[in-house]
Amino acid sequence: MMKLKLEVRGYDSTIISYLSPVLAGxxxxxxxxxxxxxxGKSPTQTLYTFFILPISDLYGVTELFVKAAPIIxxxxxxxxxxxxxxxxxxxxxxxxMGGLIGSWVALNLLEVEGSWVLPVVIIAGMLGGTAWAxxxxxxxxxxxxxxxxxxxxxxxxxxxxxxFAVHGPLKDPGGYNFPESALFSSSExxxxxxxxxxxxxxxxxxxxxVAITWVxxxxxxxxxxxxxxxKDARSxxxxxxxxxxxxxxxxxxxxxxxxxxxxxxxxxxxGQLIPxxxxxxxxxxxxxxxxxxxxPVGIFFAGLLMALLYLGGEMVQIELGLPLAMTGLFQxxxxxxxxxxxxxxxxxxxxxxxKPQETIATTNLNPASGE
Amino acid sequence: xxxxxxxxxxxxxTIRTGTPLLLVALGELVCEKSGILNLGQExxxxxxxxxxxxxxxxxxxxxxxxxxxxxxxxxxxxxxGFIVIQLNANQVATGxxxxxxxxxxxxxxxxxxxxxxxxxxxxxxxxxxxxxxxLGVIFFSxxxxxxxxxxxxxxxxxxxxxxxxxxxxxxxxxxxxxxxxIGLPVYKIRYLxxxxxxxxxxxxxxxxxxxxxPLWADNMTAGRGWIALALVVFAxxxxxxxxxxxxxxxxxxxxxxxLQGFDVSISANILATLPYVVTILVLVxxxxxxxxxxxxxPVSLGKPFHRTN
Numbered sequence: 001m002m003k004l005k006l007e008v009r010g011y012d013s014t015i016i017s018y019l020s021p022v023l024a025g026x027x028x029x030x031x032x033x034x035x036x037x038x039x040g041k042s043p044t045q046t047l048y049t050f051f052i053l054p055i056s057d058l059y060g061v062t063e064l065f066v067k068a069a070p071i072i073x074x075x076x077x078x079x080x081x082x083x084x085x086x087x088x089x090x091x092x093x094x095x096x097m098g099g100l101i102g103s104w105v106a107l108n109l110l111e112v113e114g115s116w117v118l119p120v121v122i123i124a125g126m127l128g129g130t131a132w133a134x135x136x137x138x139x140x141x142x143x144x145x146x147x148x149x150x151x152x153x154x155x156x157x158x159x160x161x162x163x164f165a166v167h168g169p170l171k172d173p174g175g176y177n178f179p180e181s182a183l184f185s186s187s188e189x190x191x192x193x194x195x196x197x198x199x200x201x202x203x204x205x206x207x208x209x210v211a212i213t214w215v216x217x218x219x220x221x222x223x224x225x226x227x228x229x230x231k232d233a234r235s236x237x238x239x240x241x242x243x244x245x246x247x248x249x250x251x252x253x254x255x256x257x258x259x260x261x262x263x264x265x266x267x268x269x270x271g272q273l274i275p276x277x278x279x280x281x282x283x284x285x286x287x288x289x290x291x292x293x294x295x296p297v298g299i300f301f302a303g304l305l306m307a308l309l310y311l312g313g314e315m316v317q318i319e320l321g322l323p324l325a326m327t328g329l330f331q332x333x334x335x336x337x338x339x340x341x342x343x344x345x346x347x348x349x350x351x352x353x354x355k356p357q358e359t360i361a362t363t364n365l366n367p368a369s370g371e
Numbered sequence: 372x373x374x375x376x377x378x379x380x381x382x383x384x385t386i387r388t389g390t391p392l393l394l395v396a397l398g399e400l401v402c403e404k405s406g407i408l409n410l411g412q413e414x415x416x417x418x419x420x421x422x423x424x425x426x427x428x429x430x431x432x433x434x435x436x437x438x439x440x441x442x443x444x445x446x447x448x449x450x451x452g453f454i455v456i457q458l459n460a461n462q463v464a465t466g467x468x469x470x471x472x473x474x475x476x477x478x479x480x481x482x483x484x485x486x487x488x489x490x491x492x493x494x495x496x497x498x499x500x501x502x503x504x505x506l507g508v509i510f511f512s513x514x515x516x517x518x519x520x521x522x523x524x525x526x527x528x529x530x531x532x533x534x535x536x537x538x539x540x541x542x543x544x545x546x547x548x549x550x551x552x553i554g555l556p557v558y559k560i561r562y563l564x565x566x567x568x569x570x571x572x573x574x575x576x577x578x579x580x581x582x583x584x585p586l587w588a589d590n591m592t593a594g595r596g597w598i599a600l601a602l603v604v605f606a607x608x609x610x611x612x613x614x615x616x617x618x619x620x621x622x623x624x625x626x627x628x629x630l631q632g633f634d635v636s637i638s639a640n641i642l643a644t645l646p647y648v649v650t651i652l653v654l655v656x657x658x659x660x661x662x663x664x665x666x667x668x669p670v671s672l673g674k675p676f677h678r679t680n
Contacts, residue, residue: 006459008677087463139651145658146604148410148463152597153647160647164640283471290464325478332414332472336454339465343458347677 003352006343016344021291021302024337031333041320049319050312062199064307066269069206070095070278072303073261074285076213077254079294083217084250085230090136090151091258092282093158094129098259099266100162100170101128103181103273106188106266107170117187122205122263129259130252132158137251141244147251155282166275181273190268202264207300209257214296216253226250258282279310280328287335306331375505381622381629382509386517389621391416391575391583393520395599396606396613397527398571403603404531405564406544406671407455410466412572413596414473415447419576421481424587427577428484433492437577444573445566447473452565456558459675474590484587491585492516514582516574521614523571528610540564544669547676558678572596594647601650605657607667623649 032050033043054060074091081088102125109117135154139145163179172182190200217223229236229246236243265277288306292298313327395412402409409415419440427436451469454460492514500511531537540560543550547557575595580587598620606612627642658664 006457006677089467139655143655143659144661145651145655149597149601149604149654150651152594153601153651156594156647157644160640160644164638167640168638286467287471323479323482325475325482328471328475329479330475332468332475335468336450336465336472339460339468340454340458343454343460347459 004349005352006347007350009346009348013345017293017342020341020345021293021298021338023341024291024334025305027337027341028330028334032330035329036322039322041322046316046320046322049316051308053319054308054311054315058194059197060311062194062197063311064304065203066198066200067310068303068307069203069268070261070265070281071284071288071306072206072300073209073264074254074258074282075288075292075299075303076209076296077257078285078289079213079292079296079299080216080226080253081250082289082294083230084226084246085233086140086247086250087148088133088136088151088251088254089148089286090133090154090282091254091261091285092278092280093151093155094132094255094258095262095265095278095282096155096158096162097132098125098129098262099273099277100158100165100262101125101131101259102263103184103266104165104170106184107181107273109188110182110185113185113187115187117185118190118267121188121267122260125263125266126256126259129257129262130255133251133255133258134248137248140251141247162273162277163275166273170273172272179275183272184267188267189271190264198269200264200268202260202268205260205264209260210296210300213257217296222246222249258285284310284331287331287338290335291338309334376508379505379508381625383512384625384628385618385622386509386513387583387621388624389617389619390517390520391578392595392599392602392620393524393614393617394516394575394578395572395596396602396617397520397523397610398568398575399599400603400606400608400610400613401527401540401571402564402568403608403672404544404669405540405561406547406669406674406676407452407561407565408462408466408673409448409451409469409565409568410463410600411447411451411469411473411596412568412599413592413594414470414477415444415569415572416576416579416592416596417473417477417590418447418480419444419573420580420591421477421484421576421587423573423577424487424489424580424585425481425484427581428487428489431489433581436581437574440573440577440581441570442573444569444571444576446569448565448569448572449562451569452562455675456561456565459677461675462673470596478589481587481589485589486586488586489581492582516578516582524610524614531610541669544671547671551678557676575599598646598650601654604664605653607657607663608669609667620646620649 029047033047036043036046055064074095078088078091102121105124106121109120132154136147136150139150140147166179166181170181172180175182190202193199193201217227225236225241226246228239229241229243233243261281262277266273270277284306288299288302292302309327309330313324316322316326317324395416399409399412422443423436423440426439427433447469451465454465455462494512494514497511501507531541539555543555543557543560551557576592579591602613602616602620605616623646626645627639630637630642631639
């Protein structure tokens with residue numbers, strides 16, 4: 001019987017690494033279509049409603065960018081971390097902290113007028129996210145504590161702190177006891193760029209973050225050091241790069257961009273602090289970082305695609321009554337397919353020409369009988 | 372002077388709360404012993420919880436619910452296993468993907484069951500033993516799954532200490548290359564270990580949705596899968612320490628209920644962060660001693676291995 005097997009290429013295929021996200025996307029759409037069909041919906045109509053209808057007019061396109069901004073912001077920070085082989089899963093928590101601290105400052109400046117107020121709020125949010133990311137950085141560099149678990153735990157902690165704040169100290173006194181803060185003043189909210197849409201200044205900040213990330217990675221010595229550290233920690237060590245310094249930089253950068261994502265949301269489309277400022281943007285950003293091949297330009301487009309998954313999920317719910325949970329399902333499928341397709345970067349599929357008998361002979365060695 | 376009955380009740384609740392953590396941690400421990408790091412525990416638990424609940428809801432049989440939940444966990448783990456064992460993908464990224472996928476899929480599958488409830492598994496006090504003052508309440512008045520988790524602990528301890536199969540799993544985890552060289556089917560052993568982990572995670576999920584709080588809610592595992600991963604590190608891959616750790620974390624999880632009982636005026640949300648804070652503190656405390664972790668962790672843990680022949 002002929003069997004397929006994997007054979008090491010001996011090099012990493014660049015073409016496959018770009019094709020893999022496309023293939024993963026197609027496989028996700030294929031599985032999605034089967035699912036739609038199983039749910040009794042026409043696959044073509046559903047796919048149209050999911051992927052085309054949300055962006056069929058100008059408002060839809062601007063909404064796509066509004067949705068993509070926080071995801072892209074988080075993904076830029078994660079990209080720097082993953083390039084350095086630092087498994088930061090904490091973008092969600094850093095985003096929430098950015099939103100929380102930004103809101104806290106905004107609520108204290110409610111009565112203050114002036115063009116400096118918004119920048120102060122934004123910087124406060126970024127500092128909030130940065131401070132939150134400093135915790136895993138400190139623990140990793142000082143105590144060698146695994147950052148995967150600390151960042152995950154910090155996500156849960158920050159969500160609870162946010163809930164505490166909106167139910168307690170930051171709750172709107174005149175808000176009929178709803179867990180929401182007061183609305184921010186007009187000088188504390190992001191200016192809208194296109195009249196009649198929600199396209200706000202924060203989207204430009206996201207584009208700026210992509211540019212900065214690109215410069216940092218490709219044009220600076222720090223970026224070079226980060227890439228070396230990620231590829232081969234021993235080489236980085238022998239080259240005299242300071243690992244702990246790079247860990248600090250990567251995590252703080254991620255904290256700043258994720259914090260910015262959070263504060264852009266509360267001062268942008270939301271306009272106040274609420275318990276649900278993020279429908280898992282920080283987790284979606286992990287998928288975006290991988291889908292975008294850990295490259296700033298790549299994550300920009302991957303971020304738009306991820307935003308489309310959110311908009312499409314809402315659209316099929318409104319138009320066809322399909323559950324909103326579809327978005328999460330598509331996200332998970334996309335990442336799983338991507339990782340499976342990525343195997344072709346390093347391996348090629350070949351027909352296994354070894355005769356079955358030989359295989360048995362080599363795998364069923366009995367220690368007693370010898371070779 | 373604190374009420375003895377109260378203490379007994381707190382310890383009873385501690386064991387009950389620690390049980391799902393223990394179940395997942397045991398599964399992950401076996402999986403990690405074979406060299407595979409599966410960060411998808413949370414996703415597999417959620418799938419176990421939702422599918423188990425649905426199965427029990429329709430069949431009106433808890434046994435069916437648990438069986439289907441285990442099956443769901445195993446299927447999820449096979450998906451993970453195929454990608455990391457067969458396709459040799461990055462285990463950390465794939466595990467994360469499994470959690471994201473499981474979270475999404477469970478939300479999707481369980482949509483029409485949010486708000487439904489059923490009669491959960493009731494306690495099964497052990498005759499005579501449960502009549503012992505205090506100790507009877509703490510140890511012998513639990514539901515059957517608590518006893519099962521203890522049994523599994525002993526069984527896995529015995530498996531690794533006394534059986535040839537246990538030795539083989541450890542060998543594969545220490546060096547898949549050497550194991551392959553002496554003719555061990557590395558892939559097959561790792562698949563089995565991953566599947567065992569999946570089954571345990573599925574069962575632990577069903578413990579939450581069929582015993583602990585007999586209902587389904589989105590994300591109801593609330594990070595327990597991740598805490599269990601920390602627990603395995605805490606236990607330094609030793610079965611007997613996993614039990615202690617699970618109950619310690621169980622105690623931390625019910626701390627807010629205890630403190631509320633004492634009229635401590637701290638916000639419930641702040642108290643709810645306790646298990647997560649404790650997890651971080653414990654990890655920091657343990658990781659200060661890197662030599663110890665290096666000594667106990669399976670050498671090939673998380674590293675890709677490509678079968679050649």
